[in-house]
Amino acid sequence: MTLTLLEIVALGLLGAAVLLSLLRLILGPTAPDRVVAADTLAVITTSGLVIIAALLGSPLYLDVALIYGTLAFVGVVAIARTIEGNG
Amino acid sequence: MTTKSIQQPEPGFVHGLFLYLLVFTLWMLLVGNLDTAEMAAGVVVALIVTLASRPHLSILAGLIISPSALLPLLRYLGTFIVALVQANLDMARRVLSPSLPLQPAVVEVETKLKSSLGRLILANSITLTPGTLTVDVQDQVLLVHWVDAPPGSDRVSTTKAITSKFEQHLKGFVL
Amino acid sequence: MRLIADLFLVVGAAFTLFGAIGLIRMPDVYNRIQAGTKAVTLGSLCLLIGIALLYPAWWSKLLVIGVLILITNPLGSSTIARALLKAGVKPWSKASVSQPGEADR
Incomplete structure (x- = not known):
């Protein structure tokens, strides 16, 4: 589908959000900061997958988003448990 | 939790x-x-x-499963959506202002909800409302990280400020 | 219809960006969790509403994804915050704000 100006703006804002979260993921400075950044990035990725589904017009990616979101949550809880255990 | x-x-x-x-x-x-x-x-x-x-x-x-639980549930959802939007406008204002107005503290709030489901929903609601993040739940006491804690606030005033608006609706459909 | 959908998409993307800016600007990990969780949750929901207006046939799966995000995101953040507190990461404090239970230094 052809994109409207507003949709291009939205994609740009979302891209900037991904870049900033990646920056926090790289900068750290501590491991918990990276975990938080990764968690945020995972949620952005979930909605990003939904947007990819819309861009390609294929509902198949909605299932990918659903599974990705679920797995990301399980991953975050697992990491949190690890931090807790090391404390 | x-x-x-x-x-x-x-x-x-x-x-x-x-x-x-x-x-x-x-x-x-x-x-x-x-x-x-x-x-x-x-x-x-x-x-x-x-x-x-x-x-x-x-x-x-x-969970209280009865027709009388429906109205509190809807009221709760309404309160929740309003709080969610407020929380985001508040957070956007803080993040975008150059001086970064923050006064964070970990405060304690009390809840009368007895079931773990009730306290789970309450904790989740607190996390998504303006400036607060549930850190831990210990029996009737929730530890909350508050971005803008008024200095010298005690447990009674924080409870009133943070949980009461949810709890009055929550207790209608969850123990 | 498309205009309303686009407005939801822009607002959603903007909130997501605010969350990411908060992630960069906030002084400590607890405040970063706050900014990250709240803004990104509402941002994602707005994006999902926008997509649902563009593709009304997808409403049921988008609803499931929205509820999933709404439940798991705050839960995950609280779990991380609790783990940090138990691991002994102290919250950042600007002045001498009373911190019941937790010494701030």
């Missing part, structure tokens, strides 16, 4: 039925159409899932 030191209510048959309907609804939403074959599969799958999760059914036991 759950604590076992407080006597938890026992789940009844209605809670099993509720879970069954919930799983079936989820199935139908995922399938996305009303084919008879899909529905038949959903009936069977939902039954299997419900039976398999019987050991964990106690999580739902705090």
Whole structure:
């Protein structure tokens, strides 16, 4: 589908959000900061997958988003448990 | 997040039925159409899932399942959505202002909700409302990280400021 | 219809960006969790509403994804915050704000 100006703006804002979260993921400075950044990035990725589904017009990616979101949550809880255990 | 030191209510048959309907609804939403074959599969799958999760059914036991619970539920959802939007406008204002107005502190708030489900929903609501993040739940006390804690606030005033607007609706549909 | 959908998409993307800016600007990990969780949750929901207006046939799966995000995101954040507190990461404090239970230094 052809994109409207507003949709291009939205994609740009979302891209900037991904870049900033990646920056926090790289900068750290501590491991918990990276975990938080990764968690945020995972949620952005979930909605990003939904947007990819819309861009390609294929509902198949909605299932990918659903599974990705679920797995990301399980991953975050697992990491949190690890931090807790090391404390 | 759950604590076992407080006597938890026992789940009844209605809670099993509720879970069954919930799983079936989820199935139908995922399938996305009303084919008879899909529905038949959903009936069977939902039954299997419900039976398999019987050991964990106690999580739902705090739920009050009656027609009178519907109005508080809707009121709660309304309060929640308003708080969610407020929280985001508030956070956007803080993040974008050059001086970064913050006065964070970890405060304690009290809840009268007894079931772990009730306290779970309350904790989640607190996390999504303006400036607050639930850090831990210890029996009746929730530890909350507050971005803008007024200096010298005690447990009574923080409870009033953070939980009361949710709890008054929550107690209508969850123990 | 498309205009309303686009407005939801832009607002959603903007909130997501605010969350990411908060992630960069906030002084400590607890405040970063706050900014990250809240803004990104509402941002994602707005994006999902926008997509649902563009593709009404997808409403059921988008609803499931929205509820999933709404439940798991705050839960995950609280879990991380609790783990940090138990691991002994102290919250950042600007002045001597009373911190019941937790010494701030």
